[in-house]
Amino acid sequence: MKQLILKPELHKFQTCKEFAKEFELGEDDLILTNEYIFNPYFKELNLPVKTIFQEKFGAGEPTDIMVDAIINEAAKYTFKRIIAIGGGTIIDIAKVLAVTNGESVDKLYDKKNELKKHYELIIIPTTCGTGSEVTNISIINRTRLGVKMGLTSPEMFAEKAVLIPELLKSLPFKVFATSSIDALVHSVESSLSPKATDYSKLFGYKAIEMIITSYQRLVKEGKEILPDLMDTFLTASNFAGIAFETAGCAAVHALSYPLGAKYHVPHGESNYAVFTGVLKNYMEIKQDGEIATMNEFLANLLNCDVKVVYEELENLLNSVLQKKPLHEYGVTEKDAEDFAESVMKTQGRLMANNFVVLDYDRVLKIYKELL
Ligand SMILES: [Fe+2]
Known part of the structure; x- marks a missing residue:
């Protein structure tokens, strides 16, 4: 391997x-x-x-x-x-x-x-x-x-x-927000992937830590400090790239592609729209293994109880980029079905890296929960 x-x-x-x-x-x-x-x-x-x-x-x-x-x-x-x-x-x-x-x-x-x-x-x-x-x-x-x-x-x-x-240093805030969330998703998805190794996780978990703690500083100290944080975000993005080149991205990316394609949502933003929805569904199917390690790691960084870790993660991310329900992008119930079908048909490469197997019904459920 x-x-x-x-x-x-x-x-x-x-x-x-x-x-x-x-x-x-x-x-x-x-x-x-x-x-x-x-x-x-x-x-x-x-x-x-x-x-x-x-x-x-x-x-x-x-x-x-x-x-x-x-x-x-x-x-x-x-x-x-x-x-x-x-x-x-x-x-x-x-x-x-x-x-x-x-x-x-x-x-x-x-x-x-x-x-x-x-x-x-x-x-x-x-x-x-x-x-x-x-x-x-x-x-x-x-x-x-x-x-x-x-x-x-x-x-x-x-x-x-x-x-x-x-x-x-002069990156527009929206580009910073969507691209750094994309890097966070790369690091989480690759660390939960069955292809993850001790080596890829070294980079993946470190990237998560760097991104979350920098977001926390940004919230606490204000947007003016962003230029000083760019070195950390750029390095974290590179770490996340190294992690996913080995372990791959998965369902978050797979489910975000149809949304990005049909409603022209920027890549990082469409990832964020489905990010915690995918994680919650992983947890409904399997609560132990790497996801338990991940949740504990996140709870530690977010200083919260592991039971509310995704809510706390979203609270923090919302201060960088406001999450929108899918219907605000124009997604309909019919779209949810078409998207789920398209994911199952065309995103096999990414869906193979899921923490647990997600079938058509589960993918549709995720989209519907996010509508
Ligand atoms: Fe990405």
């Missing part, structure tokens, strides 16, 4: 300037980022790098059309390293860019088992949630086929993941 997958070498710098110096950024580098990230942090460094600004090729999540356009743009330049600086979209595109020799997204999916790395890949996250800098999956919306599909290959790991807390 695999104990821990940790492919990229990890680096951390307090500032972009220190990173640029240490990594000797120059003519052989292509930086894939957004202009609003590049201008305040890198422009004044006058680096002789090539740049591609993703937003010029479309907005929102990566689509086959956007990625193909960026592949064509990159083909105009000569470079040896790709440096991805951004959120989930940028990172997902860069992973694809590293394994293409100019081939389109469709061609890469066709030969997904023979992908070869063509460029060294360095990933720098600018949110504190995806953990995507240490994983090898890229999710592309294949609009030509009408499906959202993950492309995964051992060749798509970055050689180096770099954490630069400076980049997160």
Whole structure:
């Protein structure tokens, strides 16, 4: 049994300037980022790098059309390293860019088992949630086929993941809230997964502790201290990424996808909408084992009785991001049935990592309880 997958070498710098110096950024580098990230942090460094600004090729999540356009743009330049600086979209595109020799997204999916790395890949996250800098999956919306599909290959790991807390200092509060809750969900789900190991749990539980105690400080001391907490949130998000790369995510992610897809709810927010609902249902089925350890760990951090641990967790999370019942997003009883069916049909990869088996009736029950 695999104990821990940790492919990229990890680096951390307090500032972009220190990173640029240490990594000797120059003519052989292509930086894939957004202009609003590049201008305040890198422009004044006058680096002789090539740049591609993703937003010029479309907005929102990566689509086959956007990625193909960026592949064509990159083909105009000569470079040896790709440096991805951004959120989930940028990172997902860069992973694809590293394994293409100019081939389109469709061609890469066709030969997904023979992908070869063509460029060294360095990933720098600018949110504190995806953990995507240490994983090898890229999710592309294949609009030509009408499906959202993950492309995964051992060749798509970055050689180096770099954490630069400076980049997160001006993160909008809503992005911080949804991405950090996503990281918390990664750490809880991966620690409850049957694939969890002592090694993955070391990172998972530590991430939980870092996120919960930082939320508590935020509530107590006010939003002004958020920039000072970003280093901790970014590191915790990375720990959670390491934990789920080995142990996987599960039902919370599986149940959140249909909600995100139909009602365009941000990933971390749709996770939060179903998070404690899934945990409560795990507890109805099985009260001992890892969930008992988890609940005790959480109760200790939250300073509450283990019987009310999910309520207390929600109280704390609500002060960061208000939880909404599903009907407020527009979800109907009929949607609940469609969502449950879609989870059972398409989310097998995630549902295999559940703490206990959840069948169609249970998934439907969870959705209905959250309506
Ligand atoms: Fe996630």
